[in-house]
Amino acid sequence: MDDDRIDTGRSETEQAIMDATLRALAKHGYADLSIKNIGTEFEKSTSLLYYHYENKDELLLAFLDYIIDLFVExxxxxxxxxxxxxxxxxxxxxxxxxxxxxxxxxxxxxxxxxxxxxxxxxxxxxxxxxxxxxxxxxxxxxxxxxxxxxxxxxxxxxxxxxxxxxxxxxxxxxxxxxxxxxxxxxxxxxxxxxxxxxxxxxxxxxxxxxxxxxxxxxxxxxxxxxxxxxxxxxxxxxxxx
Amino acid sequence: MDDDRIDTGRSETEQAIMDATLRALAKHGYADLSIKNIGTEFEKSTSLLYYHYENKDELLLAFLDYIIDLFVExxxxxxxxxxxxxxxxxxxxxxxxxxxxxxxxxxxxxxxxxxxxxxxxxxxxxxxxxxxxxxxxxxxxxxxxxxxxxxxxxxxxxxxxxxxxxxxxxxxxxxxxxxxxxxxxxxxxxxxxxxxxxxxxxxxxxxxxxxxxxxxxxxxxxxxxxxxxxxxxxxxxxxxx
CATH class of the missing domain: 1.10.357 (Tetracycline Repressor; domain 2)
Structure with missing residues (x-):
């Protein structure tokens, strides 16, 4: 285990999207999570979210892979x-x-x-x-x-x-x-x-x-x-x- | 414990609403649960739901009390x-x-x-x-x-x-x-x-x-x-x- 940030091999943008998703999830909970409130937590344009992920479900599966990678570490x-x-x-x-x-x-x-x-x-x-x-x-x-x-x-x-x-x-x-x-x-x-x-x-x-x-x-x-x-x-x- | 229906002291209508809520929850999950899909599972008029409960939150708290009563039994x-x-x-x-x-x-x-x-x-x-x-x-x-x-x-x-x-x-x-x-x-x-x-x-x-x-x-x-x-x-x- 390491308290420093674990490198999970994501690009900087993907990493920033994962961070924004975590913040949005912590604030709103799963039931009220939306691309809109993930976008609010994201420093760049919300349209960039759609460039990387087709919809909320696809983004959430990517997010799940991300936190699983961290947990496995x-x-x-x-x-x-x-x-x-x-x-x-x-x-x-x-x-x-x-x-x-x-x-x-x-x-x-x-x-x-x-x-x-x-x-x-x-x-x-x-x-x-x-x-x-x-x-x-x-x-x-x-x-x-x-x-x-x-x-x-x-x-x-x-x-x-x-x-x-x-x-x-x-x-x-x-x-x-x-x-x-x-x-x-x-x-x-x-x-x-x-x-x-x-x-x-x-x-x-x-x-x-x-x-x-x-x-x-x-x-x-x-x-x-x-x-x-x-x-x-x-x-x-x-x-x- | 008793396999028969446990009497939790609810009226017949309240009991029917609780049953409808359980069916709706099982079908749609918490995130997609709405008065509308509880109403679909309810045999009587949806307006009767609003007569008993002001909104979804109030209904859900009543439902929670109901399943807790059952579980405690x-x-x-x-x-x-x-x-x-x-x-x-x-x-x-x-x-x-x-x-x-x-x-x-x-x-x-x-x-x-x-x-x-x-x-x-x-x-x-x-x-x-x-x-x-x-x-x-x-x-x-x-x-x-x-x-x-x-x-x-x-x-x-x-x-x-x-x-x-x-x-x-x-x-x-x-x-x-x-x-x-x-x-x-x-x-x-x-x-x-x-x-x-x-x-x-x-x-x-x-x-x-x-x-x-x-x-x-x-x-x-x-x-x-x-x-x-x-x-x-x-x-x-x-x-x-």
Whole structure:
């Protein structure tokens, strides 16, 4: 992962159109997204949008390819240190460590702060909202199926590499990858929707329980039975490896 | 839970409007939903819609209340047998047991069958799609936050009751509830979006691993380390309790 701008091989104009689409999507949401409001966010002439893309659907598919390219770049199956790569990836998705103030003070049933306050990356939110369109659009579904399978496969590969290196115990790597992804998706989901930030912190604990106690050879997985992780001390969860 | 129509205390006309809204939402999706296409699905005059609801937003909030009422009915914290209630609830969300043909034959990266083939309840799909609107609509966010907290609290209550009865081992019931809900949400998500049915079956295994091995006093949670559940035999997962 790299915090600098990732080069996805797009031309400068295409890149500017992608940026404008992201801004328009963040402002208006998918339901109200139009070439017109993408044009408003675009520094050059709206007619240039039509030069590159025949219509809104074509532009959105190109945008989807773009954010998928960016998302795929967040995890590398060939990383030198697979465990470190997994940990860096989960931190990209999980809520910022120790930032519990926003949920601890919120009584049950009271809405969490709006998503803009939750530190969610605009790309993550755009991906989340476009993903819902898989219900109605087969092209979207194909693309998301491919990227999700790629994510699960990459996490599986990283786990298998640590098993082969003797750092992780023997396990069903694919099943473990599915569990990690379920926790990460839930964490991203409640942050993007702003529904239940408490759950995002519970997922942080659950992810680190797997990474620190269940997966490593020297971990203590029998603690899974007690599961005595304290929701109020989510930021302590990665100290017991 | 009851397969018969649940009485949510709505008048016959309100009920007919809710049914029409669900049909219109299923056909057109949230982005293209209008009073006009709800009217098309409604047997009586469209003007009656405006008599009951001032505009589309008001109708949709009423619809949201309706499906939330229905969803809340799917789990009862005071059920006679808490473990049985939990199992009935998870079966409502998980993919039908043993129906693996649709995903086993699909190579990685090839889209799963469209959602209409996945046995997903139209209510579940409607909830899922409306939930995405929490990103842009605070009223929606408040309602979903309330219902999700209610679900986690109810599952927590059922777990605590079995702990007190001595059937479940001592554990952090809230954390276990969050994990169960994460697996259930992921299962529902991939089924509704049609993205990765394999993941829904992996979640079935994961849920039953918790219910059969981790939670019961006589279960064998140390298997968590091996996690040798076989994705190809998801339908065997509840035989090892």
């Amino acid at each position: 967040t995890i590398d199956p060939d990383a030198d240190d697979p465990d470190a790569e997994l940990r860096e990836f989960v931190e990209y998705v999980l809520p910022p460590e120790g930032d519990l103030t926003s949920c601890e003070t919120v009584p049950a049933g009271v809405p969490s702060p709006i998503p803009d306050d939750s530190g969610v990356d605009p790309f993550q939110r755009a991906i989340f909202e476009l993903r819902t369109q898989t219900i109605h659009d087969e092209e979207f579904r194909k693309k998301f199926t491919r990227v999700e399978s790629h994510m699960v496969d990459t996490v599986t590969t990283l786990i298998k590499r640590e098993m082969e290196a003797g750092h992780y115990r023997e396990m069903n790597a694919e099943m473990m990858a599915e569990n990690l992804m379920a926790f990460l998706f839930r964490s991203l989901d409640v942050r993007v929707t702003g529904t239940r930030l408490e759950s995002a912190y519970a997922m942080r604990d659950s992810v680190y329980f797997l990474l620190d106690n269940v997966m490593p050879k020297e971990g203590n997985p029998t603690e899974a039975a007690a599961a005595d992780t304290d929701l109020d001390h989510a930021d302590d969860s990665d100290n017991d490896a | 799917t789990i009862d914290p005071d059920a006679d047998d808490p473990d049985a209630e939990l199992r009935e609830f998870v079966e409502y969300v998980l993919p039908p047991e043993g129906d693996l043909t649709s995903c086993e034959t699909v190579p990685a990266g090839v889209p799963s069958p469209i959602p209409d083939d996945s046995g997903v309840d139209p209510f579940q799909r409607a909830i899922f799609e409306l939930r995405t609107q929490t990103i842009h609509d605070e009223e929606f966010r408040k309602k979903f936050t309330r219902v999700e907290s209610h679900m986690v609290d109810t599952v927590t209550t059922l777990i605590k009751r079995e702990m007190e009865a001595g059937h479940y081992r001592e554990m952090n019931a809230e954390m276990m509830a969050e994990n169960l809900m994460a697996f259930l949400f992921r299962s529902l998500d991939v089924r509704v979006t049609g993205t990765r049915l394999e993941s829904a079956y992996a979640m079935r295994d994961s849920v039953y691993f918790l219910l059969d091995n981790v939670m019961p006093k006589e279960g064998n949670p140390t298997e968590a380390a091996a996690a040798d559940t076989d994705l190809d035999h998801a339908d065997d997962s509840d035989n090892d309790a």
